[in-house]
Amino acid sequence: xxxxxxxxxxxxxxxxxxxxxxxxxxxxxxxxxxxxxxxxxxxxxxxxxxxxxxxxxxxxxxxxxxxxxxxxxxxxxxxxxxxxxxxxxxxxxxxxxxxxxxxxxxxxxxxxxxxxxxxxxxxxxxxxxxxxxxxxxxxxxxxxxxxxxxxxxxxxxxxxxxxxxxxxxxxxxxxxxxxxxxxxx
Numbered sequence: 001x002x003x004x005x006x007x008x009x010x011x012x013x014x015x016x017x018x019x020x021x022x023x024x025x026x027x028x029x030x031x032x033x034x035x036x037x038x039x040x041x042x043x044x045x046x047x048x049x050x051x052x053x054x055x056x057x058x059x060x061x062x063x064x065x066x067x068x069x070x071x072x073x074x075x076x077x078x079x080x081x082x083x084x085x086x087x088x089x090x091x092x093x094x095x096x097x098x099x100x101x102x103x104x105x106x107x108x109x110x111x112x113x114x115x116x117x118x119x120x121x122x123x124x125x126x127x128x129x130x131x132x133x134x135x136x137x138x139x140x141x142x143x144x145x146x147x148x149x150x151x152x153x154x155x156x157x158x159x160x161x162x163x164x165x166x167x168x169x170x171x172x173x174x175x176x177x178x179x180x181x182x183x184x185x
């Protein structure tokens with residue numbers, strides 16, 4: 001852990017709000033990026049971002065400095081996201097009687113190929129089970145190592161690998177129509 005960050009953490013643990021704000025400033029871009037990648041919706045990402053730093057502020061005294069502050073924030077983020085997903089699933093079940101979009105309007109839109117592939121990747125990603133989605137994003141969008149993800153999510157490395165493998169299988173299957181003439185993903 002960097003000495004400056006460590007000093008800020010120690011100061012924040014004593015109630016120094018300025019030190020905590022400096023910690024937020026140091027990590028806010030990475031945390032917001034992760035929130036956007038997980039939620040794929042700006043407002044939800046902002047809510048999740050605020051929830052993470054609010055929980056961190058309330059629980060800073062429980063941070064034991066056994067891991068990096070960044071890893072601790074990620075762990076809070078992942079847990080908050082998974083809780084958010086559970087709430088969303090309950091709401092979705094309750095709203096299952098809503099109208100489906102008009103397929104004729106969808107066909108007439110004719111998106112550009114790059115946009116179409118990006119949208120398909122997003123659809124597949126959003127359809128993944130929450131654990132697979134979270135692990136996939138942390139590994140492929142955030143560039144974290146399997147061990148870091150394992151520590152963050154408190155799940156064995158073997159289970160992380162299994163989630164990644166299954167998520168990649170689903171990505172390959174969902175994108176096979178775009179793989180003509182190209183190497184496999």
